[in-house]
Amino acid sequence: MAKEGAKKKRAKDFVTEYTVKNAFTKGDVFTKLSAIVMGLGNFKNAQIGKGILFLLGEIAYIYYMAAYGINALAKLPSLGTHLQEKVWNDSKGVFEYVPGDNSLLILLYGVVTVFVTVFFILLWRAALKSAYKAQYCKENNKHIMTFKEDVATLFDKNLHKTLLTLPMAGIVTFTVMPLVFMISMAFTNFDRDHQVPGNLFDWVGLANFGKVLNIHGEFGKTFWPILGWTVVWAVFATFLNYIFGMVVAIIINNKKVKGKAFWRFCFILSVAVPQFVSLLVVRTMLQDNGAVNTLLHELGILASGTTLPFFKSTIWARVTVIVVNLWVGIPYTILTTTGILQNIPADLYESAKVDGANAFVTFFKITLPYMLFVTAPTLITNFIGNINNFNVIYLLTGGTPATLSYYKGTAGKTDLLVTWLYKLTIDNKDYCYGAVIGIITFILSLVFSLVAYRRTSAYKNEEGFQ
Amino acid sequence: MNNEIMKRRTKYRFIVPVIAAVALLCMFLPFANVNADSGKVTLSMFDLAKAYLSKDDSFAGTLMTSYGGLGVIYVIPFVTLILAIVLPLAFHKKWAYQCDIILGAATVVDVLTIFGSIARMINKTGLVKNEYLVKNLSVGFWLMLVVLVALLAVTLKAIKATWLYILLTVLSVVWVMPILWVVLISFREEPGSYTTTFWPQGFTVANYVKLFTDRSIRDFPRWFGNTFIVAIFSCILSTFYVLSVSYVMSRMRFKMRKPFMNVALILGMFPGFMSMIAIYYILKAIGFTEGALKLVALVLVYSGGSGLGFYVAKGFFDTIPKTIDEAAAIDGATKWNIFTKITLPLSKPILVYTIMTAFIAPWVDFIFAKVICGAENKYYTVAIGLWSMLEKEYIYNYYTRFCAGAVCISIPIAILFLCTQKYYAEGLSGAVKG
Numbered sequence: 001m002a003k004e005g006a007k008k009k010r011a012k013d014f015v016t017e018y019t020v021k022n023a024f025t026k027g028d029v030f031t032k033l034s035a036i037v038m039g040l041g042n043f044k045n046a047q048i049g050k051g052i053l054f055l056l057g058e059i060a061y062i063y064y065m066a067a068y069g070i071n072a073l074a075k076l077p078s079l080g081t082h083l084q085e086k087v088w089n090d091s092k093g094v095f096e097y098v099p100g101d102n103s104l105l106i107l108l109y110g111v112v113t114v115f116v117t118v119f120f121i122l123l124w125r126a127a128l129k130s131a132y133k134a135q136y137c138k139e140n141n142k143h144i145m146t147f148k149e150d151v152a153t154l155f156d157k158n159l160h161k162t163l164l165t166l167p168m169a170g171i172v173t174f175t176v177m178p179l180v181f182m183i184s185m186a187f188t189n190f191d192r193d194h195q196v197p198g199n200l201f202d203w204v205g206l207a208n209f210g211k212v213l214n215i216h217g218e219f220g221k222t223f224w225p226i227l228g229w230t231v232v233w234a235v236f237a238t239f240l241n242y243i244f245g246m247v248v249a250i251i252i253n254n255k256k257v258k259g260k261a262f263w264r265f266c267f268i269l270s271v272a273v274p275q276f277v278s279l280l281v282v283r284t285m286l287q288d289n290g291a292v293n294t295l296l297h298e299l300g301i302l303a304s305g306t307t308l309p310f311f312k313s314t315i316w317a318r319v320t321v322i323v324v325n326l327w328v329g330i331p332y333t334i335l336t337t338t339g340i341l342q343n344i345p346a347d348l349y350e351s352a353k354v355d356g357a358n359a360f361v362t363f364f365k366i367t368l369p370y371m372l373f374v375t376a377p378t379l380i381t382n383f384i385g386n387i388n389n390f391n392v393i394y395l396l397t398g399g400t401p402a403t404l405s406y407y408k409g410t411a412g413k414t415d416l417l418v419t420w421l422y423k424l425t426i427d428n429k430d431y432c433y434g435a436v437i438g439i440i441t442f443i444l445s446l447v448f449s450l451v452a453y454r455r456t457s458a459y460k461n462e463e464g465f466q
Numbered sequence: 467m468n469n470e471i472m473k474r475r476t477k478y479r480f481i482v483p484v485i486a487a488v489a490l491l492c493m494f495l496p497f498a499n500v501n502a503d504s505g506k507v508t509l510s511m512f513d514l515a516k517a518y519l520s521k522d523d524s525f526a527g528t529l530m531t532s533y534g535g536l537g538v539i540y541v542i543p544f545v546t547l548i549l550a551i552v553l554p555l556a557f558h559k560k561w562a563y564q565c566d567i568i569l570g571a572a573t574v575v576d577v578l579t580i581f582g583s584i585a586r587m588i589n590k591t592g593l594v595k596n597e598y599l600v601k602n603l604s605v606g607f608w609l610m611l612v613v614l615v616a617l618l619a620v621t622l623k624a625i626k627a628t629w630l631y632i633l634l635t636v637l638s639v640v641w642v643m644p645i646l647w648v649v650l651i652s653f654r655e656e657p658g659s660y661t662t663t664f665w666p667q668g669f670t671v672a673n674y675v676k677l678f679t680d681r682s683i684r685d686f687p688r689w690f691g692n693t694f695i696v697a698i699f700s701c702i703l704s705t706f707y708v709l710s711v712s713y714v715m716s717r718m719r720f721k722m723r724k725p726f727m728n729v730a731l732i733l734g735m736f737p738g739f740m741s742m743i744a745i746y747y748i749l750k751a752i753g754f755t756e757g758a759l760k761l762v763a764l765v766l767v768y769s770g771g772s773g774l775g776f777y778v779a780k781g782f783f784d785t786i787p788k789t790i791d792e793a794a795a796i797d798g799a800t801k802w803n804i805f806t807k808i809t810l811p812l813s814k815p816i817l818v819y820t821i822m823t824a825f826i827a828p829w830v831d832f833i834f835a836k837v838i839c840g841a842e843n844k845y846y847t848v849a850i851g852l853w854s855m856l857e858k859e860y861i862y863n864y865y866t867r868f869c870a871g872a873v874c875i876s877i878p879i880a881i882l883f884l885c886t887q888k889y890y891a892e893g894l895s896g897a898v899k900g
Contacts, residue, residue, distance in 0.1 A: 167708075170772070173770060178745045181748070257630055269880065281648050395832070
């Protein structure tokens, strides 16, 4: 209830008279005409600079649409109709290729045009609001901002607009737009058989999702096992790292242990080394004739000729990546939990000691619940991070051991959804399926974190350490 | 207090040497069954040591040669154990017991090594095969191990040190080992990724020299330069983006603030490089994937979406009291003034943290660089370059150089990272203290 109230209040804070609706209902003819000729209302009220900017924006948009936009949008529904053709050139005596439509570029330009249009609509709304604001100020004898004053507010009251413009442009261009582009690929048949420019691809609706999710299909037989392994991996990687990392941190924090800085340094060192270096090194160390097997031979623990098949059998490879991930992850846990561990109220431990609790009981009844309470959000982030943990798998095993039971051999037994996505797109050019996998991974992360966050907040309300 | 410690030590003054003496006695018990010229014989540790010292090579002929003539491992336990007996008796000091711990641990490691070496001798099998443990090791070995562990435990107790040290030592070795190994290999003389011996046969600095001078096929200095340029520019852009967004999210209140933060959260859940493939096509469409423009593309990729990573810096800005802003506003400062003249100077730790994180990213990123760089190795970054040295056609000649390169990159990155952690921790403790 209180939350609801707060929400209403927050929305109320930003209520303004200058809305698009008001511009149409209460605006004068100039304001209304601003919807067609942007900036008109500003011109009328002597806001020349602002008006020119709006007008330039409109002209630029119209020019863009006339030159490219319309064309791009028109082709978007069909994604191109002309196939590349081979034509006999009599004078040269060779076949020549006449370029046809390039579905990929059509899709790309289409998406870009949609974004430009969305941006233009925002600008258009701003123009209307601005026109109405100028009119409103004039009618109510309020001060009409000059261009100079407007610019000045950009460094004061409206600083957020100034500061956010470039970062937002970056985010939209390099995160949002590519994502939309990629997501839209999931609804096409842009796979290895429909490569541009030789071929066209087309919209296929939800067919790809059906193919991937159908458990009896060629794809489903790959997807479901990989999904299963991804979840198993994420659970193990997250919780083992968390618990063991905390145990090591507790050991280092132990009163009796001296030289804490030194021990911590030993562990942190492996975090400081770039991950691709340490993982590639560990990979070579674990090969059949790598350092670990060589060492085991030299120590006489392994008979010569036999090796530990770290990356050879499914079980070995899966255990190996989880164990190596412990090597990678435990130092991170030490880094993040050391400080929090020191904050656990000492009296909790003392009373437990009085009650005769041993180290295990104290850990599972006091330390772990407290830490879960404080670090639940980190844990959730880590879990999502592990679902998307590309580096460890790709650099360590590259997905091996390979298997033919997976779709056209595109994935191996240790591949996660993300590494499979990478292989599908970069190595096999099955972009549409890659996009589907990406979307499914996203949904998985989203659902998981929503459920988890809800549970942690419920937990928080139930009992607290505070 | 001091008295108590002395009492405790007195209590253990004789126990420690006695246990060490028992361990010493174990060395005269039957230790292992070894194939000798005269058939199978049962040897004690004493026999093995005697054989080594008298250069008697009758046991399978390999006794002396195992570990490249390091037969001295058969003698070490005698020396260490005798020292372990003598030291606490002679010097009733803490350091004597500390030495005993080290001696005890050394003996355990040594006995385990002998254990392996004998395994190699017998029928050339390893421990894992042929029920070796039961068939070939006698009571002396097992008893010795038990007694040695007891020795360690008692010595630790004598000086009230915790057994956790042993655990931590083992763990530290596991964690530091791969890193030391890279350093070791970077000085190795013989080429190839895999060798038959764990320890390099010869040492050289040629790997480092060649890494920087032999630029014909794998041009490390050039990659280094590329990465440096990319890192500098993307660092400038990212820092600006991150700080702007975090300041706005922390200090300004506007309608789209909450939605923006939610969207940022959701965007973070897409697999990072899912957009990568699309970015590649976008960059390709505007021609940024050819030649030196690849580096521009990398800068854009690294800094482009960086505004989404505003959480840490925002959390820091949140800790700066708003009253400072208000006071400045009363004096007529604009928000821009407050941002640049008050907030930023107060935020040195998080400023350094942001700059360093942004600077490190291009050095350690692998995925994005791989997609953008393609096959033309002139415009590789260090990460891709080093990775390419491990490809099948290069790995034999370049493996040691890969290690040298990895060391060259890792040292500055590690230093930067450790500094970053320092500033991060400082940042967490808040901006204005007291």
